[in-house]
Amino acid sequence: MGSAPVLNKDTYKIKTTQRFENVAVFLRGQLGVGAGEGLYLYVNFTFAPALDENVGNLWNVSTPGGKGRGGG
Numbered sequence: 347m348g349s350a351p352v353l354n355k356d357t358y359k360i361k362t363t364q365r366f367e368n369v370a371v372f373l374r375g376q377l378g379v380g381a382g383e384g385l386y387l388y389v390n391f392t393f394a395p396a397l398d399e400n401v402g403n404l405w406n407v408s409t410p411g412g413k414g415r416g417g418g
Contacts, residue, residue: 351377362402366395 353376360369370387379385388394389408 351379353377360401362400362405364401365397366399366401366404367397369401370397 353373358372360372366387370385373379373387374381374385377385386394389404392408395404
């Protein structure tokens with residue numbers, strides 16, 4: 347918000363077996379956010395997952411009825 351950088355695309359893909367840390371590292375690079383700068387990531391505006399959380403698990407708990415599409 348405010349002065350936050352904008353991503354090039356609306357959608358990016360990641361394998362469900364990867365850790366959330368990979369998302370954070372990728373976004374830091376895309377947004378030009380240094381390792382010492384704050385980067386706050388939330389799932390469905392609700393919670394900030396641990397970096398070692400599996401992306402597939404996050405997908406399953408954040409979709410209606412807990413039924414993620416799976417795959418990757």
